[in-house]
Amino acid sequence: MSMNVEVLEDDKHHRYVLNMGPQHPSTHGVLRVLLELEGEYAMNLLPVLGYGHRCHEKIAEFKPAKSFMPNTARMDYLGALIYNHGFAQLLERACGIEVPERVEYIRVITSELNRIQSHLLWYGAYLLDLGAFTPIMYAFDDREHILDILEDVTGSRLTYCYFRVGGVSKDIDDKFVTSTRAFVKRLRGRFPMYEDLVNGNVILQNRLIDIGELTPQTCARYGVTGPLLRGTGVAYDIRRAEPYSIYSKFDFEIPTETKGDCMASFLVRFRELEQSLRIIEQALDSLPEGPIMAAKVPKKLKIPAGDYNSSVEAPRGELSYYLVSDGSDVPYRLKVRTPSYSNLSIVPEVCQGMLISDVVSAMGSLDLVIPEIDR
């Protein structure tokens, strides 16, 4: 419960500023938050960004759009394939390229694997923030299987650059299919363990319930999306709201909770693991044969002049690319709307008056990936 502590405006010497980050165990990267403290209560918070800024959007204005693909993976290193997906889809829409069906299936399967991987890392790291050291090892044990599966087909383990405009770089084989099926079975078998050992723990519930409560209105004001928004009861998921790729073909649920606190987003993320597994299973069952590249993709991809948009559901929320083209193969401007940036912006409002420990759990529930904020 966020405590209501009276603000002592005239008594400034009772307050002092704690500089949390850029090197701090619970900021996961180079996020810096200035906390104005009164006792252990954070009365004001100010996130300071920019430590890892690499000008990705500016870089996009200087090279052919096709060769920007590796950069997308470096924005969100945990959802690289989904970022690939959004960008490939953007250029395909802009140039009117039809993607073969098998490609869409491969994209969905690998993207969902990527989403599970991201959620598993969040699961471990969040509990680490809350002081439980062990779950991260179990989550990483599961995650390792995904990394191995994806390494076989994409060639890399984290910052994938697997999707191409009009297709994917390498076809999946029988080994991929069997090991993915084995993984789906394995992770299903692990859920009861996670639920018994972690989700039902009293200490964990005390740390999460009623902390950092969000309302749909707050989320709308700040543009908060993803599991945080779904935790407030709004079933907004791009995969369902404006279905892209072949997501409309699959039967899956959008998990929601109503309370909007840390526990709500915790449970939403946890249940999304199961839904992603369902999508993977269905996609594997109906995987069609066919080419893995569209027939005619020109080497030099001239993008017709105009504005283009493409949105996908990243593990942390809505990811949008907005491209303005002047008719050449180099974008005039590329704007990336990353979910973590909007999600972080609620911190000053939501965390005001919280204990330091609650600030840590509230920020952890945002599942921040800092390079995505400082892109």
Added chain:
Amino acid sequence: MVVAAVCGAVIVFGNALVMGYAERKLAGHIMLRPGPMEVGPHGLYQLVIDGLKLMGKQLVIPKNADKPLFMLAPLLAFAPVFVPLLVIPFSDKIQGFDLDVGLLLILAFASINVLAILIGGWSSNNKYSLFGAIRSVAQNVAYEIPMLLSLLAIIFMTNSFSLKEIAAAQSPVWFVIIQPLAFLIYIVAMVAETNRAPFDLPEAESELTAGFHTEYSGMSFSLFVLGEYANMFIVCSVATVFFLGGDSGIPLPYFEYSGIIWFLMKVYALMFFLVWIRWTYPRTRFDQLMNFCWKYLIPFSLVNLLITVVMVKLL
């Protein structure tokens, strides 16, 4: 006296070696990894190498730290742990002194640890350290009350502060069976007193980086660790003496001396429990921790004490 002091030192350092290794191995196995494996068979020499490394490291004193206090704090955390060891009855014949006020001596010296943490946190001139120190003082002062109250129930039953007599009084049944509530309260208070997870708020690393020992390095850091392990040993010994029958067990030859085997087995079983919960549970929040103490532990221990007193009077 000299013999007792040497034995104390052997116990403190030996315990730190055993626990340092055991904790890392256990943590490893709990976390699906092997723990230390590289130095020696199954990483047996890891602790020796770590000790050498820590001794060789430079003692960094922050520029704006209060130098004398900064150096004093680790010593103050480490030095007092020898005294309680003198009165612990490891077996019938293995005991430094059988003091009439053995328990009071232990509690008095164990609580010096709080002072060390406070001094260390304050003198580091670091905001995280200061928070750790503040938390530690509040937590330790609060949890000493239920700890003492739960032990007091046993004191009323045995009419003695002498640890030897208390251990001897449990020859038919251990007090853990007669006083289960007191035992539970003591275990919780014990975890909080030694600042171990899930009550490790003074050094909560995801919030306070390393808490009160953020600025400590090398040997001054390891003195805090040695002190912590020694304190764990002491509180577990007290639990063994008060609730688990001290050195009683299946009789061995030369029982006056060999009882120490049973004693140490019980102590290390409790220590294993401490390690186990540390690597299993998330950390509580500070206000929840204090609420738990003041709202549940202290009232329950008072009720328990009252019932005990009435029963002792009646029977």
